[in-house]
Amino acid sequence: MSRPTPPARAEFGYWHRLSLRWSDNDVYGHVNNAIYYQWFDSAVNSFLVGKGLLDVMAGDPIALVVSTGCDYFAPLEYPGEVEIGLAVADLGRSSVRYRIAAFAPGADEAAAAGHFTHVAVSRAERRPVPWPDAWRAVFETLA
Template sequence: MSRPDPRLRAAYPLFRPIQTRWMDNDVYGHVNNVVYYSWFDTAVNGWLIEAAGLDIHAGDVIGLVIETRCNYFAPLAFPDRIEAGIATAHIGRSSVRYEIGLFAAGAEAPAAQGHFVHVYVNRDGRRPVAALPDRMRLALETIRQE
């Protein structure tokens, strides 16, 4: 499998700030790889709650992650400030593929980039929804990757 080229800042229509924490660093002096996946979730779900009306506590529709990937290009470490770039690469009937780039504040090239796929299901039966809620679909369209 070949390593992808980094997608520069201009590839992402939306950015969300993330502050590293002391506990994010590992014994090698940089952010541990598992934290990057947490940042993916934090950036996307925070935006979904604010912009798309996702109700994580009582909503009928929830997103389950079914696929994820991350490629690393440069280390990040506490106390770096991170800017998470987000784009939608595919919006289906009940699924969405998000592309995420993690940038040191102000950097043009990402320290890491990846994707994850949400399948939206009904909360009770955990079966895929017939269609994404209108407000969510409209919000997702605003960050569609060109």
């Protein structure tokens, strides 16, 4: 099995910056792997809310996570900040697969990189629906 290589900063079009918290570190002195998934979720939803697409309280459709994964290349640790880069890898009828990476501020290569897949579903039935045109147009800006 070949080891993936860290993506470069230039591969991402949207950025979300977070401050690391004391509780993000684990007993080994670096950010725990589960925290990266929280960052990914925050970055994607910040993007969607910021673009006026996702109304978490009343919007329809909503986006549910169906798949995530992450590869780790270098440790990050408290105190400090992290920059989460976001790009769209694949856009389907009712799904979108994001490429996401965590960077130390100013670093050219990612400390971790992963994927995150959302499926558009109706709020009431929780069944897949096509992405509205407005959502598709915004996703295409990151493709």
